[in-house]
Amino acid sequence: xxxxxxxxxxxxxxxxxxxxxxxxxxxxxxxxxxxxxxxxxxxxxxxxxxxxxxxxxxxxxxxxxxxxxxxxxxxxxxxxxxxxxxxxxxxxxxxxxxxxxxxxxxxxxxxxxxxxxxxxxxxxxxxxxxxxxxxxxxxxxxxxxxxxxxxxxxxxxxxxxxxxxxxxxxxxxxxxxxxxxxxxxxxxxxxxxxxxxxx
Numbered sequence: 001x002x003x004x005x006x007x008x009x010x011x012x013x014x015x016x017x018x019x020x021x022x023x024x025x026x027x028x029x030x031x032x033x034x035x036x037x038x039x040x041x042x043x044x045x046x047x048x049x050x051x052x053x054x055x056x057x058x059x060x061x062x063x064x065x066x067x068x069x070x071x072x073x074x075x076x077x078x079x080x081x082x083x084x085x086x087x088x089x090x091x092x093x094x095x096x097x098x099x100x101x102x103x104x105x106x107x108x109x110x111x112x113x114x115x116x117x118x119x120x121x122x123x124x125x126x127x128x129x130x131x132x133x134x135x136x137x138x139x140x141x142x143x144x145x146x147x148x149x150x151x152x153x154x155x156x157x158x159x160x161x162x163x164x165x166x167x168x169x170x171x172x173x174x175x176x177x178x179x180x181x182x183x184x185x186x187x188x189x190x191x192x193x194x195x196x197x198x199x
Contacts, residue, residue, distance in 0.1 A: 029188040034146035034155050040129035040138045048130050050119040059132040060114070060121035064143035066156050067113060067121055071133040073097060075149040078105065080113035083161040085176035093173065098149040100171040102163040134199060150197040151190070164191050
């Protein structure tokens, strides 16, 4: 009888083992609140698009200290500014067609932030979002901007930045050490597949 009980307990322990491992597995990436579009009111994108020929159809916006430009090519976006965790001297970061980036833009490059014509970027108010050329930018807080293409994205705040890119990708600049980021953004550099990215 004792042997039968011991045998039953061993079978139960073996049966419980896989579920314990499944329970211990870390969850996949979650959607950061900065990209949860249900939290943000859409605005008319035409207000943000320059009609001047020299601006080539680009869109421009401002959130606090940050100025971002979208387009003119599908899923191109760049934001100008220097979060505290950025390397010295950089002028901002850019994503190229959802194929590369976010990359830091160093001084002395040909990459230009801002409209050649002097178009004044409208301010995207807190709680709003704008979508142009397959890019959505949100204004989560007064001095925070977040822009997403498909599988790439960036968040700028005064105190830190966070970049998102596909798993295994090497065509991007690094993120700051986890200790500089809020706990919810320390462990994943990828965006979830659902909901789908902006079109």
